[in-house]
Amino acid sequence: MPVSEAPFVALHGVTRRWNGAGGVQGVSLAVPRGAFVSILGPSGCGKSTLLRLLAGLETPQEGRIEIAGRDVTARSPAERGLSMVFQSYALFPHLNVRENILFGMKVRRATRPEREQALARATAMTGLQGLERRKPAELSGGQRQRVALARAVVSGQPLCLMDEPLSNLDAKLRHTVRRDIKALQRRLGLTVIYVTHDQAEAMSLSDHVVLMREGRTEQTGAPETLYHRPATPFVARFIGDPPMALVEGAALGEAGQIGIRIEALERVPEGRADLTARVADAEYLGAETRLLLDHPQAEGLALILPGRVALAPGETVGLHLPEKHRVRFGAQAEAAAARDRGAAAAATRDGREAALPSPSTREDTR
């Protein structure tokens, strides 16, 4: 998809490693204005490093970073025009909510009326009214999270970086705050770059997902793309709950590996089956039964059948893998991907910049 306008945030082959290990390596990325982009990946894959590079808290050893058309690679964090929500929230423990939120405005010498106005707006938006005089220690985790959010809102910067802002919250709160963040981003037209290791969070929140692995981008695209068209088995295993089932091509008379979403699997009589698997376990879930299946040349096979299905472990079922739902990974998909990532252009796997379509273009494709 061609990028119609210049990206708002752009990374060109950015590398930052520690003694040749960890960190990020040759990451390129283009984020359009107003997009909500998730950086997703397993622990230690370099998500935080990437975010800190963007924020200017780390300096890249190679590559360039552009924000709003300016090369900011050598600029200080304050000059980059961004706000950041830390995983730990980084609230000043000795200042109350009000002082925490207004810290930046005071530093920038905003006038008193300006500050009052911004504070009122931010507390209203984040539902913090009445808590202005409390110290962070006197707030719940969710409230602290909101203060951190309000601080980012008040800064008035067009770009907001968030590093796993929900990881300290319980599951229920995480859901509501997630929605709040999304609403806030829409209302303010913010460009948000959001780090998470939770694929469900990334899928539900973002316009685009950047999936990282060992310091490189593995695949970049809309959540649907990553879900239905994973570029590598790694993506297939990471995205979705349950993730894709992976079958050795040999079992199906094909080369390479075949990925398929389990909801696309069909049960057929064994005579017509592409694959015959053994039932490992059956979970009755009320509306449906989930069969966990075993096959020597497949991983993650499962079958969802409506209603209650009486199949004991050990019995066999015939499976049909519909052609249009099969995702093919090249013979040495993983090895090829690894080699590919070894080359400088990690994000140019398809011969073009891993540019994210702008939200408007993407809207049309829906």
Place this chain on the structure above:
Amino acid sequence: MTPTLSRRPETAHALERRRRAIHGWLLLTPALAMLATFAFYPSVATVWTSLFSRGTRRNPSEFVGLENYARLFDDPTFREVAVNNILYAAVTIPISIVLALVMALWANSKIPARSFLRTAYFTPTVLPMIAAANLWLFFYTPGFGVLDQIGALFGAPSVNWLGQPETALWAVCAVTIWKEAGFFMIFYLAALQTIPEDLREAAEIEGASRWTYTRRVVLPLLAPTTLFVLVNAMINSVKLIDHLFILTKGGPSDSSKLILYYIWESAFAFFDAPSAAAMTVLVLIVLGAVAALQFRLLDRRTHYR
């Protein structure tokens, strides 16, 4: 829940509480006994002694009320010594604290050889005060002392730092500051390391300069440490007199004499125990009052984590 069921845990609870209380007192007893023997009893005895006259062979000591105190206020030496001590405190406390803070901030920043720096700053603290005083005695020696030699390079005349009334007290102050700053730095350094790095990063992103961050975040977060150090420094300004014995012995003509030295002199050189006891009581009262004041004033504005 039936009443019998709910009463049972209650009695168990009461028993448990009593058992805990007994345990608590048992654990406190050794410390209390030590304190009683070596702190409470001597304090009371000191107050007691200060109310009696000095006994000689001919007139045994008798109760004189506050006469010893009245005599003290008429004693010009006591007044000079008190003024000396106030000056000494007024100079050494703020300078050593500020120095400690600056050194800690520096030793905590990302600079090369910072562990060397920390060790270097801490060395004076490890040295016994007597050894430190001997070292400085050598620095101060007129003629071939280090200070004079450096001065001579710039053509300054030789100065007998410890031997003249105008400079003796300040020379003693310098040794105290040199000794204490490193010690206080350790407390600041420890406190600085508990401040999470991301606070600095958050402030940096908000556009705060290093100085703004230090002033608005670091210093307030160090306030509890400062309070602790302040009280310690104050107590030390009375307590720490070892170096006087080496450097000046309070001279020349009492110009560098501090209260505790004078108390020691009164008690063990002039054998005037009642007068020494009276001074001790006065010092305790003043120290207690100042400490209480500091705690009340600063506690309210201090953020504890």
